[in-house]
Structure formats: C-alpha cells, structure tokens
Amino acid sequence: MELVIQVVEGGLYIARLNQPEHSERWLRVICQRRGLSYKANMRFHSLAHVREYFEPLQPAFVWLEHHSAYDEMIGMHSTEKVCRQPLYWYCQDKTSTNSMRASA
Template structure:
C-alpha cells in the first residue's frame, strides 16, 4: 500500500491510501476524514502495516494571496518511511 499525505495550513494532514490504482481517503468511524497533526502521528498510526511508498503533497495558497495566478500543481515529494 502507498500513502499520499496531503499537508494543509494549520498543521492538518490528511491521508489517502492507494492500492492497485485505487485511492481512498482515510476516515474515522463517522466517515469524516481522519486528521493528523504531524507526520509522526501518521507513522504511529501505520506502524503495524506494510507501506511501500509515501508521498507528501504540499498545497499552497501563496500565489493566490499575492495576487498571482494560482499554481495548479501542488508540490509532491517522496518521504523516507
């Protein structure tokens, strides 16, 4: 399984699990996206599972805040797990 960690302002991390070209967001028992406060807490959540690749996706509103055209592509980088 691969993880795609989406980083948002305010120390909010949301996780998408990817298996066999299918993605789903990790949700709690009420079907709300499960929020993490750090990458360490995500690691702890998945410590018992086999993870193949982990990607960090950073969304930024900086360009829009400065009056520039929005950069459509977020920054995506692999993480050592």
C-alpha cells in the same frame, strides 16, 4: 500500496491510502486484518502519529504533499501547485543494518 499525506494549514495532516487497482472497500478490509480502522482522508495532528498509525501496513511508498497558493497570494491566476516529497519511513536496507550490527 501508497500512503499520501497532505499538509493542511493549522498543523493538520490528511492521510489517505491509494492503490489504483483496488477499491476503497478492499483497502478497509486490508487495514482491518492488520488491526487498523481506516477511512479515506483521516486527520492527524503530527507526522509521527501518521507514521505510527500506518506502521502495521508498511506501505511501499509514502508521499508528503504540500499545496501552494503562492501565485494567488501575489495576484496571479489561481494555479494551485503541489510539492510532492517522498518519505522513506518503512524502507529498510538490510545490508546496512547487518553491517551496523556486525560492527557493534
């Protein structure tokens, strides 16, 4: 399962879950089992809120997408480009965690 977060002007973030082999309804059921109310394209006011909200799911992949309209702003043909950055929110390297505990 992946979580895609789109950056929108005005400090908003639109979050949606994606799993190509399953339907939107299946995603809602999985969320409900973990105590989350989910609908496609949920709106958030901070990345911290998105991370906290989806923490019970621990999606395998989290992407931050920023759509750029730069070409259109300088008078070129409108070709919206997407910058996609991975966020490593829920990945845990157990070996580094264990070595940090051992040194403490």
